[in-house]
Amino acid sequence: MRLYYVIRSVGAIAVCIGLTMLLPLAFSVYYDDGSTQPLVQSMLIVLGIGLPVLLFTRRFDQPYMNHRNAMTIVTIGWIAATLIGALPFFLAGTFGTFTDCVFESISGFSTTGSSVLTDIECVPKGILMWRSLTHWLGGMGIIVLSLAILPFLGLGGMQLYRAEAPGPTPDKLTPRIRDTASALWIIYLVFTLVMIILLMFGGMDLFDSICHTFGTLATGGFSTKNLSIAYYNSAYIDAVITIFMLLAGINFSLHYQLLFGKIKPVFSDPELRFFLLVVAFLILVTAFVLYQTTYPGLSQSFRYAAFQVSSIITTTGYVTADFEIWPFLSQSILLFCMFLGASAGSTGGGMKCMRIMLLLKHIYLELFRIIHPRAVTQLKFGKRLVTEDIIRGVWGFFIMYIGLFLLSSFVLTALGIDLVTSFSAVAACIGNVGPGLGSVGPTNNYAHLPVVAKWMLSICMLLGRLEIYTVIILFVPEFWRK
Amino acid sequence: MRLYYVIRSVGAIAVCIGLTMLLPLAFSVYYDDGSTQPLVQSMLIVLGIGLPVLLFTRRFDQPYMNHRNAMTIVTIGWIAATLIGALPFFLAGTFGTFTDCVFESISGFSTTGSSVLTDIECVPKGILMWRSLTHWLGGMGIIVLSLAILPFLGLGGMQLYRAEAPGPTPDKLTPRIRDTASALWIIYLVFTLVMIILLMFGGMDLFDSICHTFGTLATGGFSTKNLSIAYYNSAYIDAVITIFMLLAGINFSLHYQLLFGKIKPVFSDPELRFFLLVVAFLILVTAFVLYQTTYPGLSQSFRYAAFQVSSIITTTGYVTADFEIWPFLSQSILLFCMFLGASAGSTGGGMKCMRIMLLLKHIYLELFRIIHPRAVTQLKFGKRLVTEDIIRGVWGFFIMYIGLFLLSSFVLTALGIDLVTSFSAVAACIGNVGPGLGSVGPTNNYAHLPVVAKWMLSICMLLGRLEIYTVIILFVPEFWRK
Numbered sequence: 001m002r003l004y005y006v007i008r009s010v011g012a013i014a015v016c017i018g019l020t021m022l023l024p025l026a027f028s029v030y031y032d033d034g035s036t037q038p039l040v041q042s043m044l045i046v047l048g049i050g051l052p053v054l055l056f057t058r059r060f061d062q063p064y065m066n067h068r069n070a071m072t073i074v075t076i077g078w079i080a081a082t083l084i085g086a087l088p089f090f091l092a093g094t095f096g097t098f099t100d101c102v103f104e105s106i107s108g109f110s111t112t113g114s115s116v117l118t119d120i121e122c123v124p125k126g127i128l129m130w131r132s133l134t135h136w137l138g139g140m141g142i143i144v145l146s147l148a149i150l151p152f153l154g155l156g157g158m159q160l161y162r163a164e165a166p167g168p169t170p171d172k173l174t175p176r177i178r179d180t181a182s183a184l185w186i187i188y189l190v191f192t193l194v195m196i197i198l199l200m201f202g203g204m205d206l207f208d209s210i211c212h213t214f215g216t217l218a219t220g221g222f223s224t225k226n227l228s229i230a231y232y233n234s235a236y237i238d239a240v241i242t243i244f245m246l247l248a249g250i251n252f253s254l255h256y257q258l259l260f261g262k263i264k265p266v267f268s269d270p271e272l273r274f275f276l277l278v279v280a281f282l283i284l285v286t287a288f289v290l291y292q293t294t295y296p297g298l299s300q301s302f303r304y305a306a307f308q309v310s311s312i313i314t315t316t317g318y319v320t321a322d323f324e325i326w327p328f329l330s331q332s333i334l335l336f337c338m339f340l341g342a343s344a345g346s347t348g349g350g351m352k353c354m355r356i357m358l359l360l361k362h363i364y365l366e367l368f369r370i371i372h373p374r375a376v377t378q379l380k381f382g383k384r385l386v387t388e389d390i391i392r393g394v395w396g397f398f399i400m401y402i403g404l405f406l407l408s409s410f411v412l413t414a415l416g417i418d419l420v421t422s423f424s425a426v427a428a429c430i431g432n433v434g435p436g437l438g439s440v441g442p443t444n445n446y447a448h449l450p451v452v453a454k455w456m457l458s459i460c461m462l463l464g465r466l467e468i469y470t471v472i473i474l475f476v477p478e479f480w481r482k
Numbered sequence: 483m484r485l486y487y488v489i490r491s492v493g494a495i496a497v498c499i500g501l502t503m504l505l506p507l508a509f510s511v512y513y514d515d516g517s518t519q520p521l522v523q524s525m526l527i528v529l530g531i532g533l534p535v536l537l538f539t540r541r542f543d544q545p546y547m548n549h550r551n552a553m554t555i556v557t558i559g560w561i562a563a564t565l566i567g568a569l570p571f572f573l574a575g576t577f578g579t580f581t582d583c584v585f586e587s588i589s590g591f592s593t594t595g596s597s598v599l600t601d602i603e604c605v606p607k608g609i610l611m612w613r614s615l616t617h618w619l620g621g622m623g624i625i626v627l628s629l630a631i632l633p634f635l636g637l638g639g640m641q642l643y644r645a646e647a648p649g650p651t652p653d654k655l656t657p658r659i660r661d662t663a664s665a666l667w668i669i670y671l672v673f674t675l676v677m678i679i680l681l682m683f684g685g686m687d688l689f690d691s692i693c694h695t696f697g698t699l700a701t702g703g704f705s706t707k708n709l710s711i712a713y714y715n716s717a718y719i720d721a722v723i724t725i726f727m728l729l730a731g732i733n734f735s736l737h738y739q740l741l742f743g744k745i746k747p748v749f750s751d752p753e754l755r756f757f758l759l760v761v762a763f764l765i766l767v768t769a770f771v772l773y774q775t776t777y778p779g780l781s782q783s784f785r786y787a788a789f790q791v792s793s794i795i796t797t798t799g800y801v802t803a804d805f806e807i808w809p810f811l812s813q814s815i816l817l818f819c820m821f822l823g824a825s826a827g828s829t830g831g832g833m834k835c836m837r838i839m840l841l842l843k844h845i846y847l848e849l850f851r852i853i854h855p856r857a858v859t860q861l862k863f864g865k866r867l868v869t870e871d872i873i874r875g876v877w878g879f880f881i882m883y884i885g886l887f888l889l890s891s892f893v894l895t896a897l898g899i900d901l902v903t904s905f906s907a908v909a910a911c912i913g914n915v916g917p918g919l920g921s922v923g924p925t926n927n928y929a930h931l932p933v934v935a936k937w938m939l940s941i942c943m944l945l946g947r948l949e950i951y952t953v954i955i956l957f958v959p960e961f962w963r964k
Contacts, residue, residue, distance in 0.1 A: 068853075154855070328899065328901055328904065329896040333892070362877065367954065367958050370636065392844075395848075399880075402884075406818060410811065410818070413809075414810075422810065422814070437901070
């Protein structure tokens with residue numbers, strides 16, 4: 001009875017999300033911004049459906065969680081969360097159309113941050129808080145998905161982290177997910193509290209601090225200001241957000257290990273080293289280019305370069321400078337960052353550094369094999385041995401990523417959208433980044449795109465966030481056979 | 483004494499190429515176009531160096547041809563051919579700079595067709611004939627490389643064709659290469675003669691017929707007219723060239739089989755089916771889009787769509803319409819064709835259909851494996867079993883292709899070239915296509931690019947043509963160790 005488990009899980013998700021609506025509700029009452037009614041209505045509808053579902057499916061608790069159930073629940077659960085997320089937008093009349101509500105919600109839960117809002121600052125505060133909260137909840141979902149669920153499903157090479165996640169290692173999937181989740185969520189919560197306080201130190205009010213913290217730690221990118229972080233024009237706030245974006249782009253199991261004083265294994269982690277090295281290199285190159293062409297001062301060039309490279313490579317998407325007027329090299333570096341993305345096991349999107357590292361190692365090994373056809377070779381990742389199924393999973397992921405990118409870009413160009421906008425919009429949505437180039441650049445938004453493009457990009461955001469495999473597998477007929 | 487074999491091979495290549503200079507020389511004398519002197523000088527220099535080298539290295543004939551020797555000879559030989567090819571351009575003063583001479587020659591021998599000539603029609607006929615001849619010679623080289631050398635070196639998945647090429651199967655590489663080459667070159671010659679006659683039927687003179695035949699069968703794309711094939715504005719000539727471009731984009735071992743009446747195995751060849759299906763599909767989509775937006779008539783839309791899709795997917799690069807003013811979908815389709823390319827074992831470039839098919843099959847198999855983790859699965863390509871080393875070679879190739887594309891695009895954008903031009907120029911050069919988009923589009927050329935960009939693109943053309951592996955391997959330190 002797979003369906004019952006799915007329904008029960010969706011019910012549980014609905015109740016959890018419904019309860020979190022109390023936070024935006026509180027702000028909406030405090031500011032008396034007119035969004036109290038739609039938020040209360042949304043909460044009643046969500047809990048009104050979720051609670052009975054939970055009650056009537058009680059006997060299906062602790063289901064035997066096999067691969068198929070898990071994959072179905074992840075995809076259906078994420079879609080359900082998205083639809084729930086769209087409800088307050090719809091009832092508050094924030095957007096003209098249902099499509100826009102879903103787009104904004106999927107952009108929130110997938111921690112993408114692409115927006116169809118043309119004037120953010122005139123939207124009621126309660127709704128803006130809800131919008132940022134979808135990021136934060138999505139971020140929680142991603143951490144669990146990438147560190148507790150995907151390694152066990154053996155999808156996209158994430159099985160590399162099978163023995164990595166903290167907590168005990170029981171045979172059943174469900175208790176393991178709970179243990180991993182609670183351990184990692186504590187770190188997520190601590191980061192959240194620290195960042196809110198640090199932002200308030202910089203003069204941001206509580207509301208904006210919470211929203212921007214949600215957007216940062218989930219590597220989302222929704223802001224409460226039309227100018228995004230550029231609004232504050234503060235080196236301190238830029239620095240705080242840059243640091244926390246980078247923290248959010250690091251594997252959360254490393255944060256967990258650090259919490260328990262395991263400093264050495266953390267800094268010998270190959271992915272962390274690669275990630276920090278790439279970030280440092282790209283920031284330096286960008287800063288140099290900007291100093292030569294765009295900004296008069298070296299420190300100014302470095303500040304904007306550091307923020308923007310960190311924002312795009314961690315797939316957050318916050319903006320402090322209009323990088324569309326930057327030189328073409330900086331633009332192509334940022335476009336490359338959209339594909340590369342952050343670390344596996346972080347809240348960031350993109351292909352993930354771990355996968356690119358494995359692909360590069362594969363090439364070197366392949367060249368070595370051509371020179372020494374009879375040598376016995378073995379791919380290693382730090383101290384871990386990379387088995388054939390891991391590298392196969394990574395290859396499959398890479399090819400599907402590129403395939404989805406091409407297919408979606410074709411759809412967008414077919415709608416008459418120019419090449420730079422089409423390609424960068426798709427890259428930004430599959431990679432869960434947010435802003436692209438061209439007419440979806442840092443000073444623009446996604447509002448003007450045709451309806452079909454918005455749905456296509458919504459699919460990209462969902463597939464990108466769920467590591468493609470999880471969704472695509474549901475469309476393989478073989479999956480549904482007994 | 484590996485070096486002696488390399489020197490002897492270069493000597494042999496020099497003598498062969500030197501002798502072929504008689505053809506442009508004949509036309510130059512006939513037209514009395516002023517290029518007789520530089521052509522005679524070039525011939526004397528090339529033969530003057532090549533013949534003594536051949537004589538003094540006689541005792542190294544029939545060398546024991548191991549993997550290392552073969553790969554070194556291929557790369558060094560191709561570079562030598564390019565430098566020889568640049569000599570007539572240099573001596574005739576066709577181009578201002580040495581860089582431009584090398585660019586045009588590498589574009590010729592790699593059958594790319596990217597040109598730095600701004601006014602083709604004012605160049606002496608002898609030089610134009612030489613320019614087209616470099617295509618034809620490059621095409622000969624490619625056929626042998628892809629069907630006789632690469633399968634045995636086990637590079638980039640070409641080992642799939644190990645048992646495929648015609649002729650006997652001895653242990654030694656050298657006699658095999660000779661047998662395969664002579665068999666396939668007969669087909670190449672027959673195609674050449676037939677096409678020259680067909681073009682002359684369409685009213686083209688002998689000179690232009692020969693040049694355009696060379697450009698077509700090698701999937702090169704150098705024309706003798708500034709407007710390329712659009713100059714003739716003839717449906718008959720368009721049709722002839724379209725058909726021969728497609729023939730040149732098909733694996734030449736299939737043509738060989740067809741010659742011996744083996745019709746069934748040819749039409750059950752999975753790559754041929756895939757290639758023709760993709761071509762037909764993309765032509766229909768493009769024709770439909772063009773009919774809706776650009777041209778008034780259906781037959782006109784079909785004619786331009788068929789020509790341009792065939793031209794780009796076979797990586798020829800001839801032009802009958804300015805596809806930069808076509809709708810964005812058509813442009814992105816053509817950009818996609820630049821990457822896909824034609825069949826393996828053809829004179830076409832790009833990634834090759836065979837590789838993309840294997841990657842797609844891999845994804846399906848990977849999804850199947852996730853659903854049935856314990857099932858024993860095996861990748862098949864037609865009736866052939868795809869071994870692990872083949873698929874590893876294909877993956878490695880794919881990743882290196884994308885890596886080279888990104889790296890080169892960065893270099894071009896760093897020189898201040900816009901994104902569309904940079905990305906499409908690199909795609910067109912690695913894929914050995916010719917025209918790109920933006921400022922290197924169908925009505926433009928590569929003359930205005932900075933010197934560094936021209937050298938970068940020259941490297942791309944060479945690497946793309948030699949299937950990346952063959953060149954890259956020479957830069958692995960391991961390769962040079964005993």
